[in-house]
Amino acid sequence: MTELTLVQAVNRGLSDAMRSDPDVLLLGEDIGVNGGVFRATDGLLKEFGAERVIDTPLSETGIVGAAVGMALYGLKPVAEIQFLDFIYPAFDQIVSELAKMRYRSGGQFPCHVVIRAPYGGGIKGGIYHSQSTEAYFCHTAGLKVVVPSTPSDAKGLLLSAIHDADPVVFLEPKRLYRSVTGEVPDGDPGVPLGKARLVREGTDVSVIAYGAMIPAATEAAVALASEGISAEVLDLRTLVPLDEAAVIASVEKTGRAVAVHEAARFCGFGAEVAAVLAEKAFYSLKAPIARVTGYDTPFPYALEHVYLPDAQRIVAAVRTAVRAG
Amino acid sequence: MSATEPLKSESAEASDTFPTGRLLEAYRTMVLVRALDERGITLQRQGRIGFYAPHSGQEAALLGSAYALAPEDWVFPAYRELAVALVRGASLQSVVDQLFGDSGDLIKGRQMPNHFAFRDQHFVSASSPIGTQIPQAVGAAMAARRRKAPIVTIAYFGDGATSSNDFHAGLNFAGVFRAPTIFFCQNNGWAISLPRARQTKSSTLAEKAEAYGFPGVVVDGNDIGAVYGAVRSARRRALAGEGPTLIEAQVYRFGPHSTSDDPRRYRDDAEVAAARQRDPVHRLKTGLVSARLLDEATDARIWEEARDKIAKAVTAAEASSPVDPLSLFEDVFATMTPRLEEESATAAAFLPKIGGKP
Numbered sequence: 001m002t003e004l005t006l007v008q009a010v011n012r013g014l015s016d017a018m019r020s021d022p023d024v025l026l027l028g029e030d031i032g033v034n035g036g037v038f039r040a041t042d043g044l045l046k047e048f049g050a051e052r053v054i055d056t057p058l059s060e061t062g063i064v065g066a067a068v069g070m071a072l073y074g075l076k077p078v079a080e081i082q083f084l085d086f087i088y089p090a091f092d093q094i095v096s097e098l099a100k101m102r103y104r105s106g107g108q109f110p111c112h113v114v115i116r117a118p119y120g121g122g123i124k125g126g127i128y129h130s131q132s133t134e135a136y137f138c139h140t141a142g143l144k145v146v147v148p149s150t151p152s153d154a155k156g157l158l159l160s161a162i163h164d165a166d167p168v169v170f171l172e173p174k175r176l177y178r179s180v181t182g183e184v185p186d187g188d189p190g191v192p193l194g195k196a197r198l199v200r201e202g203t204d205v206s207v208i209a210y211g212a213m214i215p216a217a218t219e220a221a222v223a224l225a226s227e228g229i230s231a232e233v234l235d236l237r238t239l240v241p242l243d244e245a246a247v248i249a250s251v252e253k254t255g256r257a258v259a260v261h262e263a264a265r266f267c268g269f270g271a272e273v274a275a276v277l278a279e280k281a282f283y284s285l286k287a288p289i290a291r292v293t294g295y296d297t298p299f300p301y302a303l304e305h306v307y308l309p310d311a312q313r314i315v316a317a318v319r320t321a322v323r324a325g
Numbered sequence: 326m327s328a329t330e331p332l333k334s335e336s337a338e339a340s341d342t343f344p345t346g347r348l349l350e351a352y353r354t355m356v357l358v359r360a361l362d363e364r365g366i367t368l369q370r371q372g373r374i375g376f377y378a379p380h381s382g383q384e385a386a387l388l389g390s391a392y393a394l395a396p397e398d399w400v401f402p403a404y405r406e407l408a409v410a411l412v413r414g415a416s417l418q419s420v421v422d423q424l425f426g427d428s429g430d431l432i433k434g435r436q437m438p439n440h441f442a443f444r445d446q447h448f449v450s451a452s453s454p455i456g457t458q459i460p461q462a463v464g465a466a467m468a469a470r471r472r473k474a475p476i477v478t479i480a481y482f483g484d485g486a487t488s489s490n491d492f493h494a495g496l497n498f499a500g501v502f503r504a505p506t507i508f509f510c511q512n513n514g515w516a517i518s519l520p521r522a523r524q525t526k527s528s529t530l531a532e533k534a535e536a537y538g539f540p541g542v543v544v545d546g547n548d549i550g551a552v553y554g555a556v557r558s559a560r561r562r563a564l565a566g567e568g569p570t571l572i573e574a575q576v577y578r579f580g581p582h583s584t585s586d587d588p589r590r591y592r593d594d595a596e597v598a599a600a601r602q603r604d605p606v607h608r609l610k611t612g613l614v615s616a617r618l619l620d621e622a623t624d625a626r627i628w629e630e631a632r633d634k635i636a637k638a639v640t641a642a643e644a645s646s647p648v649d650p651l652s653l654f655e656d657v658f659a660t661m662t663p664r665l666e667e668e669s670a671t672a673a674a675f676l677p678k679i680g681g682k683p
Contacts (some may be wrong), residue, residue: 025471051471057501062460062494069464069478072449073399075471077464089490096454097461105442105450106432107656141657165659194662241662 004184007177009151010040010116012184013158014078018048021076024162027054027063028080028116037082038118038177064090067113068098076162077113084119084171085128091136098167099142114161114168119147120212120262121294121308122175126301132211132263132294137169138239138272144168144193145239149214151182153237156191164193173212180215193238196246202232205318206250208273209260210236213309217260220314229322239269247273248281255286256321262308265293287324290317341557343392343550348609349618351392351549353627355384355606357417358408360631362580364639365424365438369584373643374424378439379580380405385605386511386574388412389552390479393560399447399465399478401458404439405511406451406481413446421638427645433656434648456482456489459508463495466504466563477563479507479556485516487530496571500537505563507556508534508571511546513578514600518591534571546574547605577603650676 004012017024025048026041032055035042045053056063060081067077081087087094094115101111121130137145144166148154154172161168199214200221209217214235221231234250236243251257257277259270270291277289292309300307343351358380365377380387383405391412394400400409407420419431423441426434432442432450442450449458449465462480469476486492487510499506510530514521527533534541540562544555552574559570577600581588588597613619654661654669661669 054502057497059494059497061490062463062498065457065460065491065494066464066467066498069401069461069466070468071464072461073465073468073472075468092454092457092491093460096452097457100452101450102659103656104432104435104440104452105444106430106435108431108442108444109450110659144658241658241664244663 001183001185003181004151005178005181006148006151006154006172007038007040009154009184010158010172011042011044013155013162014041015044015047016155016188017078017159017162018044018052023074024076024078025052025054025070026078026080027056027067029056029058029063029082031055031080036080038174040116040172041080060086060088060090061093064093064098064113064115067115068093068101068111071111071113072101072109078162079113079115081115081117083125083129084117084133085131087117094137094143094169095140099140102166103142110165112165112167114158114170116170116172118174118177119171120173120175121299121304122212124301124304127299130299130304132261134169134171134239135263135267135269138269142167143240145171146193146237147171147173147211147239148237149173149176149211149235150180152184152189153191153197155184156189157193157237159188160191160193168193171211175212176215191237194241194243195237196243197235197237198246198250199233199235200231202230202254204230204254205256205258205321206232206234206247206254207258207260207314207318208234208236208247208250210239213260213262216309216311217314219311220318223311223315224318229318231318242272242276244276244280247276251277251281252284255284257285258290258292258314258317258321260292260309260314262294264296265291266296268293287321290321292317341393341554343389343553347392348613351388352609352613352619353631354408354411355388355609356627357631357634358384358387358411359606360628361407361420361635364632364635366580366584368424368639374438376438376584377424378404378583380408382579382600382605383511383513383546383576384408385549385609386546386552386576389549390509390556390574393553393556394479395476397447397474397476398560399449399462399469399476401449401462401465401478401480402441402451403458403481403483403486404451404453407439407441409481410441410443410446410448413443413448415441415443415446415448417634418638418641419443421635421642422645425642426648427642428648429642429645430648433652456486456491456495458482459486459489459491459495460498462506463499463502463504466499466506467502470505475564477505477507477560479509481509481511483516484510484512484514484521484524484530485519486510487533488524496534496537496569499569500539503566503568506569507559507563508569509556510571510573511576512573513576515578515582515588515592517582517586520592529573531571531573539569539571541571541573543573543575546576547603547608549605549609576605
């Protein structure tokens with residue numbers, strides 16, 4: 001065990017994977033000499049050389065397009081997109097190519113690329129360094145979408161993503177990169193994709209969240225406990241495939257659900273959570289399902305604190321749900 | 326290629342001349358794919374297949390390049406490259422099965438006709454978005470070099486693709502990383518309705534390579550020998566570590582963009598007729614006849630055999646069973662997710678009603 005920040009845990013996950021498998025290589029902007037703008041790849045160029053830690057020209061299309069080609073040939077590329085906000089030049093490569101390659105070739109050409117991207121607000125990054133647009137990728141058949149919230153999960157889920165057979169969009173909550181630390185196993189923590197994590201047990205309400213919203217949800221649960229409300233916090237960890245069983249089991253127990261994310265509300269991932277519960281746990285519900293999310297505006301700069309969900313908004317939503325029935 | 330553009334043909338006199346012993350074989354393949362084009366369009370018009378994208382006019386470029394490659398090389402095609410797949414060993418039956426999307430289709434009926442994938446032939450799955458295969462070919466070349474495999478990758482694309490983001494991204498990466506990649510542009514004069522002159526102000530497409538720091542060559546795409554020579558030379562350069570080459574093979578698309586297109590809306594029949602004077606199939610035939618490698622009687626037999634082979638493949642494809650309806654849910658992921666299993670069960674419940682197997 002080593003005490004690490006979340007970004008250090010990402011770094012350990014990458015270096016462990018590269019040490020154990022020569023086919024793993026990294027490509028992205030400023031990831032080599034500079035060690036990545038968040039230092040997620042710090043020191044890796046020195047250890048693994050420029051053939052495996054590839055500083056690329058400034059082209060997301062090129063990064064993901066080349067990664068797709070590398071994966072088709074049999075390597076295991078891990079591409080870094082500097083901010084999720086900058087991924088759109090590569091959207092065609094991700095959505096039209098990477099996601100569909102196995103399917104459209106009848107299984108002849110599996111294409112396993114991991115795309116890492118820091119996402120989310122809370123760092124005063126304004127419109128283009130803050131967005132949470134995971135839903136675009138969740139909506140595309142063929143992609144797995146993973147969002148860790150702790151250092152141990154960051155390493156464990158990243159290793160599972162690199163070992164997986166399918167393309168993975170791996171979204172790192174940049175706000176938590178250095179604000180959370182935790183014990184991280186020195187080997188592979190063995191965190192499987194598709195399994196939610198019970199952060200905190202409770203009996204009155206299920207707060208279903210992921211990524212950077214987990215600390216806020218936990219803070220809310222602590223505050224609610226002091227007023228006699230027992231909130232369960234479930235960390236989805238993997239959005240695709242969604243651990244429906246865990247979501248349903250939790251709500252069958254508590255009877256109330258609050259879905260939390262910082263992405264915009266309309267067609268956000270919370271809508272899918274609410275739909276699953278309405279379809280499969282309706283008769284366990286004692287109150288309407290609530291969503292605490294970012295607003296349906298572009299991500300703001302000066303008003304970031306207004307936009308981002310926090311413990312206070314989660315507490316308010318839970319109180320409403322508890323009062324409802 | 327517009328009629329006013331000069332042809333600067335890459336010299337085929339260098340060491341890389343097309344092997345004479347394979348010219349007749351190349352001609353047979355050329356005839357086969359020309360006949361397949363004729364049949365493909367007819368099949369679509371008869372409603373027996375849903376779509377067809379012809380390659381007529383591009384046969385010398387396709388075959389000249391295909392014969393210049395090694396089996397170990399990797400091909401990143403667009404959607405007019407079935408001739409390349411055939412040269413690399415894909416069976417005619419598998420090509421025809423793909424057009425029909427039947428149970429013999431290697432891609433399980435997942436894509437429209439002409440979107441082939443042949444793993445054993447290193448012929449990567451084609452898609453419809455334009456140019457996306459270009460940076461992929463570069464990545465595969467970088468991967469091959471990392472594995473120390475002495476191979477090249479080749480990306481096939483058209484004149485329209487040179488305007489795409491992926492063209493720029495791919496060529497730029499290839500230049501920076503000296504990727505062993507051949508960019509093989511078949512400039513067939515038209516991107517659906519847009520003439521080459523409206524695609525770019527550059528006087529040739531090949532000259533774009535200069536900006537990326539590697540050579541670009543123009544070659545007469547109706548001359549199988551010239552194309553072969555250009556690709557051999559580019560391949561040798563790539564294997565020697567000298568980096569990529571852009572080859573612009575100037576050809577002319579005789580037919581429509583696809584069976585969904587009516588080219589009379591945007592170009593004159595006279596232009597097509599003029600281009601047909603340079604028909605690559607006729608050109609190779611003339612060369613073979615004058616070299617006494619072919620006579621009219623043999624030629625007639627080659628055509629008859631080609632049409633016969635195609636007819637047999639079409640009959641077999643039409644006799645084969647449709648794809649398994651529940652294969653819809655396979656290959657989305659390596660292992661089916663619980664959600665997909667649930668959806669598969671839902672679809673299965675409706676199958677008797679829509680005429681499929683439960």
